[in-house]
Amino acid sequence: MDKFLIVDGSNLFFQMFFGMPARIVNGEGKAIQGTLGFVGALLKIIRKVEPTHILAVFDGEHENSRCEIDADYKANRIDYSMVNEKENPFSQLPDVYKALDYMGINYIETTNCEADDIIASYALSFCDNSDIIICSFDSDFFQLISEHVSVLRYRGKNTMLCSSQHIIEKYGIYPNQYAYFKSLVGDTADNIKGAEKIGIKTAASLLRTFGTLENIICNAEDIDKPSIKKSIIENTERIRKNYELIRLEKKQLLPYDKCDLEFINTSKTTTEVLKGIGIK
Template identity: 45%
Template sequence: MERLLLVDGHNLLFQMFYGMPAKILGRDNKPIHAIVGFLGALLKIIKNIEPSNIVVIFDGESGSNRAEINPEYKANRTDYTDIEEIDNPFSQLEDIMKSLEYINIRYFETINGFEADDVIASYVKMYREKMKIFIVSNDTDFLQLIDKNVSLYVYRGKNTVIYDEEKVFERYGVKSAMFADYKALVGDKSDNLKGVPKVGPKTAAKLINQYGGVHNILENLTNIQLPSIKATLNENIARAKVNLDLIKLTGNVPLPFLIDDTIYNYNNEKSATMKILKDTGIV
């Protein structure tokens, strides 16, 4: 079965910008540590997975439609508009894209209020029965997409973790198909989404395994034995439903490339980080 690698571009960019131990300077003393880290990680992942197809998806500048549902959504994220180049991850994005073009990897910036998550989910929905799919990101929202053919590749160098269905259940106590409902109950600090008060991970997993998803839990409030949990769910019905709407990935976004346009041929000679940097004029 062919393998499709879907890369959450900004997620990997930020991981490398803030995770590299020292700033590396390129031509004109421009910081390039995120570029070096991004390419190095991507090439290691490619060598490990040996994908037949690759797409890198970046979040565009149009913002997210989800903020219209809940203005607090990702309101905790840093605004980089006026931040100086040396401290701004986006200052290295153009050269990352140039590097991807050089090694013939398709990339895309989202438009029309969609996020990278939405586009990646659409690729998964379209090709999950035809290909093995690996999503590169440390965003746990993608855990809801995991099945027998879909895995989440959380890159951490030698400590990389690949989540399959078994590992999701082992880590969170719920099946991957119920993970969006799980997060709707417990919340997500990274996206500034508050969960249902008093419903922590263990309680959320127990409720989901007993009743099913958020809507089923809310329909069975009268059957919940613990008064405090019954009361907090009743008081926060709207929050749980809105959270689920924000977290759930439907996979209904148009695809930027047909699968035949994303074929990747691994070339050991051309695909070396330093060669890419030199050939593209970054160093």
């Protein structure tokens, strides 16, 4: 079976840009730490996964339709248009794109949706005939995990490949319940507020009892603990809105056919790639 590696490009790039120990410049004084980190990490991921197909997906600069659902969605994110070039990760993004071109890896920069939506659409479109590995630290992708979909969280020697068993053991729920779970507890990373009094243990217990978010809402009167019953009833609108923000579906057009994403591993090193694009 094919192995299709889908890289959450923005997630990996930001992880590397801010995770490098210091600002690194080349002989011309150009900052390259983000590009260096991204290329090095991606090559290690490729060696680990040995994919037959690869796609990298990046978030473009455009209006976010989820903000129409909730104006506070991701309102806590930094506005990098106000950040000077030396500290701005986007100043190195063109070199990352050059590196991907050099390695023969196709990429997408979104124009009307989030990277998550494109990644989900690819994963759900091809999981019947491919093993899908989503490389990202965004836990929203846990809801997509299935027999043929896993989530790789890259962290050097501590890299973890998350399967259904990981979700069951860590949260006490199934992957297809994860979007319900986050709708209840919220997500500080995306500025999504959960329901009061409902933490991870309570959310998992509710889902084990009622199965789905709608079943929890519709059967709130049957919840034993008064404070939890009250929270569900009072936060019904918020919980449903959260689910609209968090759920991922197969609804985006796919810019590339799968056959366009075949990958030939030429075993290049990070230094070779950076030299190849003229920044080393």
